[in-house]
Structures are given as structure tokens and as C-alpha cells.
Amino acid sequence: MKMPDENKLAKQKKRNQSIAFWIFRLLSYLIVAILFAILSFIVFKGIGVINWNFITQMPEEGMTKGGIFPAIVGTLCLVAGSMLFAFPVGVLAAIYMNEYVKDGIIKKIIKQMTNNLAGIPSIVFGLFGMSLFVNKLHFGDSILAGSLTLGLLALPVVIRTTEEALKAVDNTFRHASLGLGASKWQTTRSVVLPIAFPNIITGLILSIGRVSGETAPILFTVAAYFLPKLPTSIFDQAMALPYHLYVLSTSGTNIAESRPVAYGTALVLIIIVLIANLLANGLRKYFGKKVKMN
Amino acid sequence: MKTFYKKFSEKFIEGLLMLSSTITTLTVVLIVVFLFKEGLGVFNKKPVEDGFVIALNKQNPVNKLTSAQLKNIFDQKITNWSEVGGKKDSIILFRMEDITNYYSEEQIGEKFERLPQCIGKVVDSLPNIIAFFSTKYLDKNFQGKQLDIDKISFKEFFGGKEWFPTAQPSAQLGVLPLILGTLWVSLGAILLALPLGLAAAVYMSEIADEKVRKVMKPLIELLAGIPSVVYGFFGLVIIVPLIQKVFDLPVGETGLAGSIVLGIMALPTIITISEDAMRNTPRAMKEASLALGASKWQTIYKVVVPYSISGITAGAILGIGRAIGETMAVLMVTGNAAVIPHTILEPVRTIPATIAAELGEASNGGLHYKALFALGCILFIITLIINLTVEYISNRKKYNNR
Numbered sequence: 001m002k003m004p005d006e007n008k009l010a011k012q013k014k015r016n017q018s019i020a021f022w023i024f025r026l027l028s029y030l031i032v033a034i035l036f037a038i039l040s041f042i043v044f045k046g047i048g049v050i051n052w053n054f055i056t057q058m059p060e061e062g063m064t065k066g067g068i069f070p071a072i073v074g075t076l077c078l079v080a081g082s083m084l085f086a087f088p089v090g091v092l093a094a095i096y097m098n099e100y101v102k103d104g105i106i107k108k109i110i111k112q113m114t115n116n117l118a119g120i121p122s123i124v125f126g127l128f129g130m131s132l133f134v135n136k137l138h139f140g141d142s143i144l145a146g147s148l149t150l151g152l153l154a155l156p157v158v159i160r161t162t163e164e165a166l167k168a169v170d171n172t173f174r175h176a177s178l179g180l181g182a183s184k185w186q187t188t189r190s191v192v193l194p195i196a197f198p199n200i201i202t203g204l205i206l207s208i209g210r211v212s213g214e215t216a217p218i219l220f221t222v223a224a225y226f227l228p229k230l231p232t233s234i235f236d237q238a239m240a241l242p243y244h245l246y247v248l249s250t251s252g253t254n255i256a257e258s259r260p261v262a263y264g265t266a267l268v269l270i271i272i273v274l275i276a277n278l279l280a281n282g283l284r285k286y287f288g289k290k291v292k293m294n
Numbered sequence: 295m296k297t298f299y300k301k302f303s304e305k306f307i308e309g310l311l312m313l314s315s316t317i318t319t320l321t322v323v324l325i326v327v328f329l330f331k332e333g334l335g336v337f338n339k340k341p342v343e344d345g346f347v348i349a350l351n352k353q354n355p356v357n358k359l360t361s362a363q364l365k366n367i368f369d370q371k372i373t374n375w376s377e378v379g380g381k382k383d384s385i386i387l388f389r390m391e392d393i394t395n396y397y398s399e400e401q402i403g404e405k406f407e408r409l410p411q412c413i414g415k416v417v418d419s420l421p422n423i424i425a426f427f428s429t430k431y432l433d434k435n436f437q438g439k440q441l442d443i444d445k446i447s448f449k450e451f452f453g454g455k456e457w458f459p460t461a462q463p464s465a466q467l468g469v470l471p472l473i474l475g476t477l478w479v480s481l482g483a484i485l486l487a488l489p490l491g492l493a494a495a496v497y498m499s500e501i502a503d504e505k506v507r508k509v510m511k512p513l514i515e516l517l518a519g520i521p522s523v524v525y526g527f528f529g530l531v532i533i534v535p536l537i538q539k540v541f542d543l544p545v546g547e548t549g550l551a552g553s554i555v556l557g558i559m560a561l562p563t564i565i566t567i568s569e570d571a572m573r574n575t576p577r578a579m580k581e582a583s584l585a586l587g588a589s590k591w592q593t594i595y596k597v598v599v600p601y602s603i604s605g606i607t608a609g610a611i612l613g614i615g616r617a618i619g620e621t622m623a624v625l626m627v628t629g630n631a632a633v634i635p636h637t638i639l640e641p642v643r644t645i646p647a648t649i650a651a652e653l654g655e656a657s658n659g660g661l662h663y664k665a666l667f668a669l670g671c672i673l674f675i676i677t678l679i680i681n682l683t684v685e686y687i688s689n690r691k692k693y694n695n696r
Contacts, residue, residue: 017591021501027493028502031565032510034558035517038528089314096311112685113319119681120325120674121619123646127653127670131328135658152321159318183300185307206519213521216621216646220653242523242622249527250626259531266524273519281512 039270046267049260055268058228064257068265073230074143074238075212075272078222081147081234082154082211087204089151090158097159098166099188118156122216125153130220144234146222153217154207161203165196198287202280209276213269215242241269329674332667336451339661340443341464345429348463349438351421356380358442361450364464367424375422388416388425406431414438426463446661451668457632457643459652459662467665469672471634475549475642478635479628480617482553483560488610490557491564495606498565499572500594518562526626529555534627541639547629549642555623560613567612571605572598608684615680619673621646645669 057067093110101107129149139145169192177187193200215223223243231238248262249255341361342348348364350356356379359367366372367385376382390413393402397412410433417425417438425438446467454468494514498507533554538546575598583593599606629641630651649666656662 013589013592017589020591020594024493024497024501027490028497028510031490031494031517031561032513035513038520038525038558041528041532042524089317092311092314093317094315096308096315100308100311101315110315110319113322115685116322116678116681117318119615119677120322121621121646121677123619123621123649124325124329124670124674124677127649127667128325128328130653131332131667132324136328155318155321183304185304209519213519213523215521215523216650219650242521245527246523246622246626249530262527266527269521269524273521274516277512277516277519 042263042266042270045260045263046265046270049264050267054264059226059261064254064261066261068241068244068261068268070227070230071239071241071244071265072268074222074224074240075242077143077231077238078146078150078218078240079208079212081143082150083204083208085148085151086154086158086207090155091162091200093155094159094162094166095188095193098163099184099192114156114159117152118160122153122214125149125217126219126221128152129217134221140235141220141222141224141237142235143222143231143238146218146238146240147234149217149221150211150214153214154211157207157210158203161206162196162200165199165203166192168199169195198283202283205276205280205283209273209280212272212276213242215240215246218243241265241272245269325674329667329670332664333671334668336467336661336664336668337446337448339664340445341467341661342443343462343465343661346463347427347429347432348441348443349417349425349427349436350441351417351423352437352439353421354380354439356441357439358444360444361446361464361466362454362456364443365456365458365461365466368426368463381422383422386420386423388420388423388427390427390431410434410436455634457648459656459665465661465665467661469645469669471632472643472645472648472669473672474634475628475632476618476644476646478638478642479549479552479556479624479644480614482549482638483556483617484610484614486553486557487560487564487613491561491609491613492568492606494561494565495569495572495609496594496599499569500590500598514562514565517558518566522559522620523622523626525555525559526623529623529627537639543639545629545641547627547641548639549628549635550638552624552628552642552644553638555627556617556620559620559623560616563616564609564613567609568602568606571602571609574605575601604687604690608687611680611684611687615677615684618644618680619646619677621650625650645673649673 054067055072056069058069060066093114097107097110101110126149129145129152133139133145133148134141137145173191173195174187177191178184182190218240222238222240224237224239225247227237227239245262245265248258248265341364348359354375356375359378363372363378367378368387370387372378372385374382374384393409393412393416396416402409402412410431413425413427413431414433414436417423417436424441443464451467451469452473453470454466455470456466456468457471458466494510498510502510529551534546534551536546537543537548537551579597579601580593583597584590588596624644625647628643628647630643630647631641632643632648633640635642649669652662653666656666
């Protein structure tokens with residue numbers, strides 16, 4: 001019986017490995033290349049459009065000229081409104097889950113429901129927001145209805161990141177504080193929260209990035225096709241950047257001529273997301289701790 | 295007193311915290327209630343719009359027509375009563391505007407005051423007529439036979455192959471093409487994204503050194519952060535024309551375009567979750583394999599991948615879930631034709647895209663509105679099943695490890 005040539009076997013093993021590794025490397029680089037293709041395409045097409053007038057003026061001539069100021073303001077209102085709702089509620093919920101409630105059926109149910117909420121598609125949030133806020137509670141198409149819908153969408157994200165941040169706080173801090181006679185809330189407020197604070201803020205920034213790009217939930221709760229004035233109350237309709245981009249690229253009056261404005265709008269959206277991501281990453285690095293997303 | 299105050303505020307705060315944590319549960323319950331209340335309402339409605347009647351001559355033996363038959367009759371695909379169980383006689387269609395063929399404007403009256411009688415007479419005089427008109431013009435002593443139309447049935451809704459929610463006289467609410475369209479596009483997306491995503495996950499967790507990983511990880515997160523409408527826009531201006539050119543098609547808005555865009559969007563989910571799972575492989579296992587003389591590559595596919603297979607599965611399923619629920623990007627690139635797709639190079643329409651495109655036109659509380667909520671229910675159930683499956687898979691894993 002002939003023994004297999006060990007040298008040959010080892011060589012083959014090595015060759016297989018290097019082929020496999022190269023394939024993996026190339027595919028990974030391909031993904032990064034796709035990302036850069038999307039980003040650079042939008043940056044190159046949009047950079048020429050963006051200037052001071054573009055971001056501070058009203059749309060003109062059937063949205064083929066002029067700026068996107070009302071859409072920017074609308075998105076800012078929606079982000080602020082949704083965070084005013086989601087951030088306090090989410091942080092308090094996470095504190096309860098992590099610091100107060102003991103393992104058991106209640107915790108299990110709440111956790112399960114939060115997970116379920118996170119998995120619901122955004123268009124279903126839109127349907128829900130329309131039937132509850134717009135129709136049932138008679139808010140009408142308004143910033144209030146849109147903000148609440150977006151807030152509910154962001155809630156699981158805030159809860160999850162805050163929980164991770166609280167979990168990262170070492171238990172010895174809690175024990176030391178409780179041992180000194182502090183109450184549970186005093187411990188949470190003066191010891192746990194300050195330590196977890198940077199990571200909680202990171203989560204907040206990431207959810208801002210997410211909320212500012214969502215389109216489906218605002219389609220039927222707030223978004224106006226064309227509204228060349230700024231909202232004056234929370235019961236007003238508003239334009240929003242993502243919806244504006246959608247309208248410009250699919251159903252505008254003159255798609256070819258409004259293309260540059262669409263590129264500009266896409267770039268502004270991308271810039272917001274980029275800033276949110278960079279800020280979150282910078283904070284993470286700065287505080288040397290990591291909040292896990294997803 | 296002070297301790298009482300302290301105790302009280304502790305309790306108060308705990309109550310507040312508890313209240314906040316119930317909001318997610320409450321929201322899920324409310325979503326279910328609202329969605330299903332409106333959505334199930336569709337089965338309580340008739341396909342013919344409220345305020346309209348369909349009438350036959352009283353001598354006509356036909357008593358019932360299904361909504362599909364109605365549509366085919368008015369589309370003139372069925373032209374003989376014998377095809378729907380009547381006498382062998384051709385069908386005469388009558389819509390409200392057809393009245394001018396039978397009566398002059400003077401006879402009808404300036405304000406249509408004699409229109410009900412006129413319609414009544416027309417229906418009475420023609421034994422093989424089928425008339426569709428508003429109940430406003432239904433004569434008090436109308437001699438014809440008002441046709442009984444069934445409410446929309448489950449079978450019709452889930453098995454119907456046509457989606458024309460605004461068709462007159464009878465709306466066609468078959469969700470089959472939409473469900474198949476959704477699955478078709480999502481399946482294509484996952485077939486594209488899974489190999490790419492897995493390769494990247496293996497590369498990042500096992501092959502690349504820490505420096506490369508530190509660069510790639512935030513880039514993948516950025517990919518997850520790009521808004522779906524931007525993906526849709528990118529797909530619309532780059533991928534759609536490319537597909538049109540490469541395959542020489544009349545339109546580039548196809549299922550394939552949707553699959554490509556959704557595939558890119560599903561990548562971050564797949565990569566993050568399966569990478570996490572692979573990195574959790576115990577070091578001892580990997581080192582045992584290496585110590586036995588296995589190469590790094592052999593270790594990866596014989597140890598790391600089998601060990602983390604449940605995490606990889608979870609990532610893939612969640613990726614599918616992302617794709618199924620995605621709205622804007624799909625709406626912008628798939629062409630939205632509500633037909634059952636046969637190849638990936640045809641326009642398709644998904645459930646979320648249908649809701650987004652049509653809800654704005656549907657009148658509040660009407661049949662179309664309720665049908666779209668029923669679509670929302672279907673979507674909700676699909677994503678719930680996906681979530682529970684993922685949970686089951688990851689829980690089983692934990693259990694096995696103990």
C-alpha cells in the first residue's frame with residue numbers, strides 16, 4: 001500500500017486554504033466596495049447641488065429648483081418629537097428591566113414584546129399610526145402623529161442600547177452604593193446612570209440616525225407632498241427629507257428636471273446618517289466602552 | 295416623616311419605571327387590536343362598493359355571481375349567461391352612463407329626476423341584461439332582481455389571483471400575487487446576500503486581523519444605517535437602467551432589481567449576527583482542532599461554522615425578515631405590477647409596497663382601506679413567525695450548551 005505523500009498533502013491543504021481565504025477576502029472587499037459605490041455616487045452627484053441656498057430656501061417651480069428647507073425643518077421636528085417620546089420612555093423602561101424587575105415571567109413577557117416590536121416592519125407602524133393617531137385620536141396628518149409613530153418605532157432601539165449600557169456597569173458599584181445605605185433609586189440615579197451615560201447617549205444618536213431616514217411610517221401620518229411653508233404647530237403637516245426624496249424620484253411633476261434636487265436631498269440624508277454614525281463611534285472610542293447594536 | 299417621604303418617592307419612581315416598561319407591550323397589543331380589527335373587517339364587506347346595486351331581469355334564473363364572474367362579465371370575458379349557469383343567451387351590459395342609448399335627455403329629465411324609472415324600464419324590458427348602478431337611482435317599485443353578492447371569503451382573499459381593489463363593479467382582492475411577489479423578491483435577495491454575508495462574517499471573525507476588523511465593522515454598521523429610501527433611489531438610478539441594458543428589457547423595474555437592492559440591505563443583519571455567533575466559538579475548540587494538525591481553513595469549516603450554525607441560521611432568517619418587511623426601496627425599483635411572477639425579470643409587487651402605494655388613495659374605512667389593513671395583518675404575522683423562529687433557534691442553542 002502506498003502512503004500518500006505527506007508533503008503533497010500539506011501543500012494541497014495550504015493551497016486550499018489560501019484559495020478559500022482569498023475568496024473570502026475578495027467578497028468582503030466587494031461589500032465594502034458596494035458601500036463606497038453607493039456613498040460616492042451620491043456624494044459626487046449631490047455635492048454640486050448643495051450650497052447655502054439649497055438648504056435654506058423653499059422649493060420652487062414644481063420642486064425642480066430652489067431648496068429643501070421645509071423638508072429639513074420637518075425632519076428635525078420629527079426627530080425631536082420622536083426622541084422626546086422615545087428617549088425618556090425607553091431609558092426608564094430599560095432601567096426597570098435591568099435594575100428593578102427580577103428574572104421571571106414579567107421580565108420574559110416584556111422582553112419578548114420589545115423584541116416583537118423591534119421586528120415589526122416600518123410600514124405596519126405606518127398603518128398603526130394612521131389608524132390610532134390620525135383617525136381614532138383625531139390628530140390628523142400632523143407632526144404629533146408622525147412623531148409618536150416614529151417614537152414607537154425607535155423605542156425598542158433605545159431600550160436595547162440603554163440595557164446594554166446598564167449591563168456594562170460593574171455590579172460592585174451597585175453593591176458599594178447599596179451597602180452605604182443608599183436606596184435603589186439613589187443608587188441608580190447617582191451611581192449607575194452617570195457611568196452608563198455615554199453609552200446611553202450613543203444609543204440615542206444611533207436612533208436619531210435611524211429615525212431621520214424612515215419613510216414608510218410617515219407616509220400616512222405626517223408627510224406632505226409639497227408645502228412651501230414651515231410648520232407652526234404640532235398639528236401641522238410637514239415635509240420630510242426621506243419622503244421628499246421618494247416623491248422627487250418617483251412621482252414628481254418633472255422627474256428628469258428634479259433629479260439634481262433629488263441627488264442633493266439624498267446627500268443631505270446621507271450626511272445626517274454619517275454624522276450620527278461618526279459621532280456614535282467617536283463617543284464609543286472616547287469612553288472606551290462599547291454599546292452593541294442589534 | 296423623612297423616611298416616609300423617601301419610601302413614597304421610591305415607590306412612585308418604581309411605578310413610573312414599570313409603567314414605561316409596559317409601553318412596548320401595550321404598543322404590540324394595540325397594533326394587533328387595530329390592525330386586526332380593521333383588517334378582518336374586509337371579510338364583512340361585499341366586493342361591490344357600498345351604495346351600488348347589481349340588478350338582473352326578474353326572469354333570469356341566475357341568483358348569484360361570484361366577484362370573479364362579475365369582473366369577467368363586465369370585462370366582456372364572459373359574454374353568455376350559460377357560462378354562469380343561466381339560459382343560453384348573450385349578456386347585455388348596462389352601466390349608468392349607458393342610459394342615454396335607451397332614453398333621450400328630455401325623457402330622463404334635467405336633474406335626472408326620471409332616471410330611476412328609466413333604469414327600471416330598461417331592466418324590465420331586456421331579459422338578458424345585467425345592470426350596475428347607484429342605489430340613488432333605484433326605483434321604489436323596481437321590478438328587476440337585485441343580485442345577491444357574497445361577502446369576501448377567506449378562500450377568495452388568499453387564493454385569488456387578481457388584485458384590482460378599485461375595479462368596478464366588483465373589486466378583486468386576491469392577495470396571492472402579492473404574497474408570491476414578496477416571497478419571490480425576498481428569496482432572491484437572500485440568495486444573493488447569504489453567500490456574500492457569510493463570507494464577510496467568516497473573514498471578519500476568523501481571517502482578518504484586528505486592524506482590518508476595526509475598520510470594517512463600522513463600515514458594515516454604516517451600511518445598515520443608510521435610509522431605505524436612499525437605497526431605493528440608488529437602485530432606481532443605477533441598478534434599474536443597468537438591468538434594462540444588460541437583459542435588453544422594455545423596463546428595468548423588475549423583481550431582480552428588488553432582490554439586488556434588498557440583498558444589499560439584508561447584508562448588515564446577516565454579517566453582524568453570524569459574525570457574533572462565530573466569535574463566540576470557544577477558543578479551546580479551535581485550538582484543539584489546530585493542534586490536531588488541521589489548517590485554519592479546515593478549522594473554520596469543520597469547527598467554527600458547525601458550532602455557530604444556529605447563529606448563522608438566525609442571521610439568515612432575520613435577513614429574510616428585513617427583506618420581507620422592507621417598503622420604500624422595493625416600492626421604488628420593482629415596478630409594482632400585481633401579477634404572479636414567472637421569471638425574475640418581470641415587474642413584481644410586494645405586500646409592503648402595495649400598502650405604501652395604495653393607502654393614500656383608499657377612502658377611510660372602505661373596502662380597499664380594510665383590504666390594505668388585512669395585508670398589514672399578513673405582514674405582521676409573517677414577521678412574528680420569523681421573530682419567534684429566531685428566538686426558538688437561539689434559545690435551543692443556549693440550552694444545548696448547558
